[in-house]
Amino acid sequence: MPLDAPPRPSPIDLDEYRRRRRRLIDALPTDAAVLLPGASLVIRSRDSEFPFRQDSDFHYLTGFPEPDALLVLLPGRAEGECVLFCQDRDPAMETWTGRRLGAEGAVRVHGVDQAFENAERDAHLLELLEGRVTLYLPLGDASALRLAERLRGELLTRPCQAVQPPLLAFADVTPMLHEQRLVKSDAELALLRHAGEISAHAHCRAMRACRPGLAEYQLQAELEHEFRWRGGSGPAYASIVAGGRNAGILHYIDNREPLCDGDLVLIDAGAEFDLYAGDITRTFPVNGRFSPAQRALYEVVLEAQERAIAAVRPGTTLKALHRGVVRDLAAGLVALDILGDDGEETPESIVARRFYPHGTSHWLGLDVHDVGDYRQDGEPRCLTPGMVITIEPGLYMPDDEDLPAAFRGIGIRIEDDVAVTAEGCEVLTRAAPKQVADIEALLDEK
Template sequence: MSTFDPAIYASRRARVCELLGSSGVAVFPAGHETIRSHDTEHPFRASSDVLYLTGFEEPETILVLAPGHELGPTILFVRPRDPEKETWTGRRAGVEGAKARWGADSAFELSEVGARLEAILSGAETLWTRLGSDPALDASLLGILERLRNRKRQPSAAPTVLRDTRDLLHPLRLIKAPEEIDAMRRACAITAEAHTAAMQACRPGLPEYALQAVIEFVFKRHGAAAPSYNTIVGAGVNATILHYIENNAVIQDGDLVLIDAGAELHHYAADITRTFPANGRFTGPQRDLYQLVLEAEEAAIAMCAPGGHWKATHDATIRRLTQGLVDLGILQGEVDGLIESEAFKRFYMHGTGHWLGIDVHDVGPYFAGQEPRPFEPGHVQTIEPGLYIPDAEDIPAPFRGIGIRVEDDVLTTADGVEILTAACPKSIEALEALVGAGWSASI
């Protein structure tokens, strides 16, 4: 069953077909399963473009949109039905299912893709594909172009323009429709609950992976397909490693614990980071740095209303952080000069946010021409300032080895913002009340 009403996918494809016109053909591969161990695969997730346009999740699928062709506009190439294989590896929609349930006007088995694509592309002007992402498909398409170009005693029927499907589809994916925002609200609600549970469950002496287990239990219990990226649980100095995923150290009394984790629900990602004291009480220096990150986040979120842009959120963040680092004696000098010389980068080395959607680092242009793209209603972005203080001799001792990040998911609305992750606690008072309060799985 598809995630949304089939009419929603049909209208998304209709918008793409309008852009393609009758002389364009676009090819979107879902991708292949990959081996995890010997003959056992990683869980498969279809490419986000195919999910956006069909909701269809089976591996190997190739979606072709060809508004000007008699087989089109929506053509699916799918794995064949195979009762024996289906007994081992699960149900397949097959050609009939692709037409009946997944919106295909025509559907064929994958073995036909070469010959059928050659016929579909014959006479088309523009081929939209994404060269470099699927070498086997690239080779097949280039072979087709060569054959169409070299047809004997016939004029060339090969498309003369090759364009990238990212330029076609990704600007559309940037603006979230109401049903997408609903899915993201739910993914964010599950994720907020999971972070809250991990705070309640936390106590010094637990391994980091115990909190990962709590987080992912809550995700799965609510039907999330998976974490939308690898869960990060870093205690103490591990919190200063941006993408720390070993999660196997023991949480010490006095540590801050940084958790960056998000659920994927109905193909849409949430992305939340929280940092809290393992024993439920911030030390003075931890509190000073944490409050600074919170204030930087607030300054950045204020820039997420229509007309703001990602560069403004970043500028607001680095100004607040730099001023705070000077006030705390971690940086010395004039704020403007320290921003100019990027002195803050030793402590804050990443951007302040990214688009969020079907991909956790979602697609869509960050620029409009040469300028940062202004936020519009329907944009969803993360805001995630942090501070990562090295354990180094030249840093005032109380601040050494402290890592903090706070991340929320922000929808730009017509007249401001909606913080989709507002249910996830982050004030100092809320964290101190919650951490260690106790948690047990209820099923």
């Protein structure tokens, strides 16, 4: 690892995982149970799989890293309220695919109350769920629903020895769980800060490497090398490296075109570290110098972003931040004589319809577009300390003849990760330069 790498944060400890499970259990009726499956391996082609990545909800409650696991939470159970099912120990398979923790390791390493290997799962599940009236599970997960339906059918047909009636109702566990995930702990913020630092170093590396004649995928290779070199597991999402007019495609991931002298390149890429996501966008000139038109548009987007970040504090809303960004972008385009008020449509509505078709912010955490409702009691949700968001205004100028020729085909986005604090906010990705002078100075280093 490079000598200038930031110190690696401590992993989330077992007590925090226990507190998360406790909070969820305490929100449940005493006659309920939770059934939450982990992720399974996914076939990439024939007999090879994609690299395994644990389900975010399952990881949030357990930290358990193996596929085909199942978490059962049982409020009030005397023998232990947290039961985990996991892969069987299998020396022959472990020779091929790596060591497995097994039931004993799950209890010892991950602090669950009780664990069984999957070979024993069906028999124990029926015992654990007998007498439970409501089963909470992710209702959007087809495999979880199939398992729950099968278990309900078996419980309904077996002699019931419990005082309470057998399992009859299903409920969605995700609203309660996602509400918990929305506000990050100090340990989570440390991991997000580290993911942001790794991501920022990668963007700096890509800037230094950039020159006309390279292909977009070569900058992608520079980014993703740095993600892994600094201890990340790889990209948190498909990296976007969009040169020239490709920047007008918001989720452009082909990354196959050459980088041309005189164009800008937009990079939207972030590292994943311990399953937490970084998410940065920077836009810079391929040849190292902004043209006057590029710089003018860039400064409009940058000013809008900086004003939005300065407005992040407890009590504000993402809707208010977005409205401010649209207002600032419109004012900037009016000042450049790209827009005017024709009396039929305001500059703000033209910007939102034509030049800036996406939102300004989204939640960030274990998922790059993290979970949690954006509205509360029917109103835009107020920010509170511990929430983490992106601030990512952009302008995407089409090749339309009614626009000044110098501005056509330019796409610009600037994005940072921002944690809400009691006093305001902390920018987690500030190590990636975004001022014009700083970008051009870094590009001169190559």
